[in-house]
Amino acid sequence: MKRFAVALGYIIAATALSPASGQAEPAEVIYKLYCVQCHGTAGTGQGINQTAGGLAVSARDHASAVQMSKLADDEIRLAIAKGGDAVQKSELMPPWGKVLTGKEIDDLVVYLRKLCQCVVAK
Amino acid sequence: MTLNQLLKAAWGGLTLIIAMAGEATALDGKAIFAEKCASCHNVTGPAPTTLQGVLQRKAPDLFYAGSKFKREWLVRWIQSPTPIRPSGVMFLNHLVTKDGKDSINKETVKLCSSKLSAPDAEAVADYLTTLKDSKMRVGVVDRGKKFSTSRAVQLFTKQYPCIGCHTVKIRNKEAGGVSGPPLTDAGDRLNPDWVYARIENPQYWDPKTWMPKIDLSHEKRETLTLFVVSPK
Structure with a gap:
């Protein structure tokens, strides 16, 4: 009985405020919804939070081949999933790993490579 | 019929009329909301699950308004809506991009167009405070x-x-x-x-x-x- 109560407790804890599931979206939609607010429609790092003066550290220019070719795909993946802090950058870049799936993050990396029209410099 | 009986009957009739009048004037916040607010606000849920749905949302969801808002604030705001979000309900709907820089087009950000009287605002606030999230x-x-x-x-x-x-x-x-x-x-x-x-x-x-x-x-x-x- 006690075991049952504990198990029930876990179930309740797990279901309390569990996220309502949003549908999976393609990378350009993900970028619009989560990234554009800071990185901008053109990906130049000039989103409304940047232009309104909300960001003490500039958002990265995703359209810059010079900047983006310095980053390996794994580093980009880590920055998206765990936030700027995980790659020794600004904490203003949030971690999105609790919102996006691994597949969505992988797709975003491919999308970012299209935006910068670049690959990682060897 | 004695005078006493007559008075009792008259009193009974009077109280009945008062009770009926009271019933007729008690404001129905839900009905007022349906007429004045429901064309923009969602009070039934669920929230949108796609970007398309998010872009089409005209005003903040209110199906958990009773958990979210303070009643006193609702009563005030419903009588005299003021802008809360300078970027609108969804910023993507109001972006202008110039030379690679985004800004908000303030002209497309619309303020709530309903403005209710004090008694109506009280009634709607009463209704909204019943919309609580159970979890x-x-x-x-x-x-x-x-x-x-x-x-x-x-x-x-x-x-x-x-x-x-x-x-x-x-x-x-x-x-x-x-x-x-x-x-x-x-x-x-x-x-x-x-x-x-x-x-x-x-x-x-x-x-x-x-x-x-x-x-x-x-x-x-x-x-x-x-x-x-x-x-x-």
Whole structure:
């Protein structure tokens, strides 16, 4: 009985405020919804939070081949999933790993490579 | 019929008429809401689950308004709506891009066009306060609890990205981004328990919100909540 109560407790804890599931979206939609607010429609790092003066550290220019070719795909993946802090950058870049799936993050990396029209410099 | 009986009958009739009149004038907040507010606000849920749905949302969801808002604030705001979000309900609907830089087109950001009388506002607020989320824990945050403002500011602006999207007042100066609602008057507007629950799991309330879900300790979440709802 006690075991049952504990198990029930876990179930309740797990279901309390569990996220309502949003549908999976393609990378350009993900970028619009989560990234554009800071990185901008053109990906130049000039989103409304940047232009309104909300960001003490500039958002990265995703359209810059010079900047983006310095980053390996794994580093980009880590920055998206765990936030700027995980790659020794600004904490203003949030971690999105609790919102996006691994597949969505992988797709975003491919999308970012299209935006910068670049690959990682060897 | 004696005089006494006549008086009793007359009194009975009178009280019946008063009761009926009272019934007829008691305002039905739900009906007023349906007429004046329901064309923009969702009171049945669920929240949109696609970007398309998010872009089509005309006004904030109110199906958990009773958990989210303070009644006194609702009564005031419904009588005289003022802009809350400078970037509109969804910032993507109001972007203009020039030379690679985004800004908000203020002309397309529309203010709520309904303005209700004081009695109607009271009735609608009564109705909205019944729309509670059954799973949200209440009594989690004690508004009177002391907290360190400097630690809260550190959390809000440095350790976590809150300030990137939300404008707050720090040392009498407004600062912060604009893609999320300003929190300068959040203490008047929002229930502390809801602020706590929103930080805990933004996607529970709105699956396609552009606010990140970040794991925080209870103490950090509580400190952030107290900071957000504290008078500025």
